[in-house]
Amino acid sequence: MYATNYQRATSLDDAVAKLNAAEDGKFLGGGQTLLATMKQRLAAPSAVVDLTKIPELKGIGVDGGTITIGAATTHAAVAGSKEIAAVLPALTGLAGSIGDPAVRNMGTIGGSLANNDPAADYPAAVMALNATIHTSKGSYSPEEFFTGLFETALDEDEIITKVVFPVPQKAGYEKFRxxxxxxxxxxxxxxxxxxxxxxxxxxxxxxxxxxxSEMESALGSNWSADAVTGVTVSPDQMLSDMHGSAEYRASLVSVLAGRAVKKAG
Amino acid sequence: MGNEGIGARVLRKEDKRFITGKGRYTDDITERGITHGVFVRSPHAHARITSIDTAKAASMPGVIGIVGGQELIDGGVGNLICGWMIHGKDGSPMKMAAYPAMDPAVVRHVGQPVVLVVAETKAQATDAAGEIEIVYEELPSITQLSKVLEPGAVEVHPETAPGNLICDWQLGDEAATEAAFASAAHVVELELEQNRLVPNAIEPRAAVASYDTGEDHYTLNTTSQNPHVARLVLSAFYNIAPEHKLRVIAPDVGGGFGSKIYIYPEEIVCLFASKKLGVPIKWVAERTESFMSDAHGRDHISKARLALDSDLKFTGLKVDTIANLGAYMSLFSSCVPTYLYATLLSGQYALPNIYANVKLVYSHTVPVDAYRGAGRPEAAFLIERIVEVAARKLGVSPVELRKKNYVRDFPYQTPVLMNYDPSDFITLMDKALAHIDIDGYAARKADSERRGKLRGIGYSSYIEACGIAPSQAVGSLGAGVGLWESAEVRVNPVGTIEVLTGSHSHGQSHETTFAQVVAQRFGLPIENVNIIHGDTDKVQFGMGTYGSRSGPVGLSAISKALDKVEAKAKKLAGHLMEADEKDIVIENGELKVAGTDKKIAWHEMTLGAYTAHNMPEGVEPGLVEKAFFDPINFSFPAGTFICELEVDPGTGVTEIVNFVAVDDFGTIINPMVVEGQVHGGIAQGIGQALLEGCYYDENGQLVTASFMDYCVPRADDLPSFAVDHIEVPTPNNPLGMKGCGEAGAIGAPAAVINALTDALGTEDISMPATPEKVWRAIQATRPAMAAE
Structure with missing residues (x-):
């Protein structure tokens, strides 16, 4: 790792001020991607501005039909939330399946969404549940927010503050690691x-x-695993690497969609 | 006391320090003025080095010095050697190309070290390493084993080894084997790949090298399985210093699996640089450096043919193998795919005619050498796969086909040099069948089908050879070293005992198991026994630990030394009690005169040996004895593994649901320790079968150079193993031990792949059988299942 300056922000304004004051600063959430990248010398920010101690980014609230999760909330906190588990166990299960305990105790929902790793878990929940991503500058629907691999609608100095999930009637998450x-x-x-x-x-x-969308339409008239397993997706829109070809991934989408629907009940 | 001797499940003495974080590994060692070394490595599979500009790096903060390959040559550092000379079928010697520690002119694999940067801190050394400008002229490379021998293929060492062929080697009687095929009732053929593996010891390789100007003496702390051999090679071949001017210490070492047998360029360069720069230097590999510089394992492609008569008795086996040795010949690379492989192709079977041809080749990849099992996993996989395929093709039970052909009369001379120890292969199979509950298998399979899963069962009856020996025999086959072991037993005046052993423990539990053998002999508690190893200044010359030899060879040397201690102790006790030494018995820490109530405590006798006030006529004071043990034969552990697994046809995921291992390791000192080694070996065998793939891309880049891409087995990939034993002691060493360290890794891959192909209904699937490969196999045979 190249030398860097660690700075702890006390408020959103303080965070933006510290970022702007740095020559080449980066916001730091739980650091589960950024710090690993820095250790490999693939990133060398002159300063990292830690957002996780900002009070307004903390906390979990379940109120009526919505779940609100502060951006600096760790995966472990979500996974362990009895309040969320009571209304949306698929989300606590998803959070509990991220990485290992060390990752879950540091990594945050805001950091995960801002990074938008194509293999991250939270983007699937945000997209499927039509959650709203609130930031220091406004708010986004999932379709507005996720703009491509490791790309989001966030400005350089824009900070995710919280994510609001409408509680669905049913939900299930199925992951192939x-x-x-x-x-x-x-x-x-x-x-x-x-x-x-x-x-x-x-x-x-x-x-x-x-x-x-084809699966969604099929489920509209028949909420069952059978409705989706027969729907195929094109390998053309799939990633392909040594761990899984596009064709294999496309097949997994259909298989896992059926299992996710079955899990949802 | 009886509960700490041979056969007792004693908890490990070494665990107190390991569990409490008090282990002392190479990276824990420091000294005044320590500096840090970082290697700049080749990013290319094959390139000519046009220029190396170190000027900017040399002026950076904290930088002490930079050492390149030309300085090593100018300083008289010798090339690395392969220590086992083999000859081709035309009698010509293997074609060993020069292997400089750092070649100043050409790089031949990604990760090859080019320059060492030494600075006050590791960060400074890393910063400076990034500023060294090396201009490479990239050259075409070849990394795919299947293409290495094609006409016109890129050559790795064109002057020394044209066509990349190091040696065209053979073993067995080709004419007799061909005759067996000519008269065979059935012939079964199979093509097989042995996937390349990365050893991945938990502790990366490391070295702390220092040079004492006052004494003109070097010290090297390093992650070695055999520090004396390291010192010998560093002295005799790499010209670092004569042996008495070089101390090599292998402190606590976190695993080796063979990869820490060899003396690598990094240790040589650090020693050289410590004198040249006048500072002690520490180098600790990063994990990705380990992937690119630790010797890899396996990497064969083979064609096998098995001949059977009308009674389904095996009559002949013919094997053609191409073995990848990588860019340079590592220390024991030549013997692994030859004398440690083809000699085991008879498996557990009476197989009268065997012929093997092995072509050893170069490629632009990390050098390949012994890795847990070393040659024997490759042999066991080949024979156990083709036997299983034969059973399916001929419509007979794989169990019955094996039983029909097992060796039953011992000792058994194979047609490929080996003379097998006594064992009981039928009982090994029968016990394994009982553990797996073979009678309930059909019901379990039906239950899997109801749940939409494919269930399969696979067998593997392996035999392997440990304690490579005797020295004279291996010398005649080309070994550059003897393969004996040494021991010194020092009994202190107060009766406690220190054992200095040439074996090295890097996870094998010697501090416990060796102490158990000593404790058993004299009826002492194991806490009174201390095992000392891994330091050339403390321990007499020894050969180190590899090939599951520490029990069969290392403990045998200790046992021989204990014989001498026992004889002298009885002589002293007899003298002190005015009795005949022949009447003295030693038990429970006392020396007694048989048939009387006369006795003295062990410590009274030992104190007497050191006060020497009352010694027998002509007997020297003290109680210290040494022994060297050179076995008269290999030892031959054997076993049967049965794997039962379930495949999810939708995802291609394989779950191992039952795994049974029944082994004959001869005498077992500590069943808990043995089971731990079996568990670890099976885990690595399952890793080879299902998870571990080491891949180079078309540009010669190693694309699996981290745990993000190279999949090592983890606990949740594995079932709870059922492990059992029979004990048929070998007559060839005093304790009857056969060795257990590698068996799991040797026997497991075939059991897994036999089970998987049974589940899939396919003849073969290449390793690692990843979910996508399995899914594709199901797509090809049962596309309907794969959609659910």
Missing amino acids: NPASRYALCAVFAALTSDGPRIAVTGSGNEGVFRV
């Missing part, structure tokens, strides 16, 4: 929302998380 890295090679989040069924796929799309 890359055996080596244990990231999602393909994972499907299936939800029956107030706007109808939504199917989101992570780990496989060559532009990151995506929805499968």
Whole structure:
């Protein structure tokens, strides 16, 4: 790792001021991607501005039909939330499946979404549940927010503050892990929302998380695993690497979608 | 006391320090003025080095010095050697190309060290390494084994080894084997790949090298399985210093699996640089450096043919193998795919005619050498796969076909040099069948089908050879070293005992198991026994630990030394009690005169040996004895493994649901330790079968150079193993031990692949059988299942 300056922000304004004051600063969430990249000398920010101690980014709230999760909330906190588990166990299960305990105790939902790794878990939940991503400058729907591999609508100095999930009628998450890295090679989040069924796929799309509208239509008239396993997605929109070809990933989408729907009940 | 001797499940003495973080590994060692070395490595598979500009790096903060390959040559550092000379079928010697520690002119694999940068801190050394400008002229490379011997293929060492062929080697009687095929009732053929593996010891390789100007003496702390051999080679071949001017210490070492047998360029360069720069230097590999510089394992492609008569008795086996040795010949690379491989091709079977041809080749890859099992996993996989395929093709039970052909009369001379120890192969199979509950298998399979899963069962009856020996025999086959072991037993005046052993423990539990053997002999508690190893200044010359030899060879040397201690102890006790030494018995820490109530405590006798006030006529004071043990034969552990697994046809994921290992390791000192070694070996064998793939791309880049891409087995990939034993002691060493360290890795891959192909209904699937490969196999045979 190259030398860097660690700075702890006390408020959103303080964070932006510290970032702007740095020559080449970066916001730091749980650091589960950024620090690893820096250790490999693939990134060398002159300063890292730690967002995780900002009070307004903390906390979990479940109120009526929505779940609000502060951006600096760790995966472990979400995984262990009895409040969330009572209304949306698919989300606590997803959070509990990220990485290993060390990763879950440091990594945050805001950091995961801002990084938008194509193999990350949270983008699938955000997309399938039609969550709203609130930032220091406004708010985004999932379709507005995720703009490509490792790309989001965020400005350089824009900070995710919280994510608001509408509680769906049903939801299930099924993940197939890359055996080596244990990231999602393909994972499907299936939800029956107030706007109808939504199917989101992570780990496989060559532009990151995506929805499968054909599956959603099929589920609209018949909420069952059988409705989706027969729907195929094109390998053309899939990632392909030594761990899984596009063709294999495309097949996994159908198989996992069926299992996610079955899990949702 | 009886509960700490041979056969007792004693908890490990070494675990107190390991569990409490008090282990002392090479990276824990420091000294005044320590500096840090970082290697700049080749990013290319094959390139000519046009220029190396170190000017900017040399002026950076903290930088002490930079050492390149030309300075090593100018300083008289010798090339690395392969220590086992083999000859081709035309009688010509293997074609060993020069292997400089750092070649100043050409690089031949990604990760080859080019320059060492030494600075006050590791960060400074890393910063400076990034500023060294090396201009390469990239050259075409070849890394795919299947293409290495094609006409016109890129050559790795064109002057020394035209066509990349190091040696065209053979073993066995080709004419007799061909005759067996000519008269065979059935012939079964199979093509097989042995996937390349990366050893991945948990502790990366490391070295702390220092040079004492006052004494003109070097010290090297390093991650070695055999520090004396390291010192010998560093002295005799690499010209670092004569042996008495070089101390090599292998402190606590976190695993080796063979990869820490060899003396690598990094240790040589650090020693050279410590004198040249006048500072002690520490180098600790990063994990990706380990992937690119630790010797890899396996990497064969083979064609095998098995001949059977009308009664389904095996009559002949013919094997053609191409073995990849990588860019340079590592220390024991030549013997692994030859004398440690083809000699085991008879398996557990009476197989009267065997012929093997092995072509050893160069490629632009990390050098390949012994890795847990070393040659024997490759042999066991080949024979156990083709036997299973034969059973399926001929419509007979794989169990019955094996039983029909097992060797039953011992000792058994194979047609490929080996003379097998006594064992009981039928009982090994029968016990394994009982453990797996073979009678319930059909019901379990039906249950899997109801749940939409494919279930399979596979067998593997392996035999292997440990304690490579005798020295005279291996010398005649080309070994550059003897393969004996040494021991010194020092009994202190107060009766406690220190054992200095030439074996090295890097996870094998010697501090416990060796102490158990000593404790058993004299009826002492194991806490009164201390095992000392891994330091050339403390321990007499020894050969180190590899090839599951520490039990059969290392403990045998200790046993011989204990014989001498026992004889002298009885002589002293007899003298002190005015009795005949022949009447003295030693038990429970006392020396007694048989048939009387006369006795003295062990410590009274030992104190007497050191006060020397009352010694027998002509007997020297003290109680210290040495022994060297050179076995008269290899030892031959054997076993049967059965794997039962379930495949998810939708994803191609394989789950191992039952795994049974029944082994004959001869005498077992500590069943808990043995089971631990079996568990670890099976884990690595399952890793080879299902998970571990080492790949180079078309540009010669190693694309699996981290744990993000190279999949090592983890606990949740594995079932709880059922492990059992029979104990048929070998007559060839005093304790009857056969060795157990590698058996799991040797027997497991065939059991897994036999089970998987049974589940899939395919003849073969290449290793690692990843979910996608399995899914594709199902797509090809049962596309409907793969969609659910």
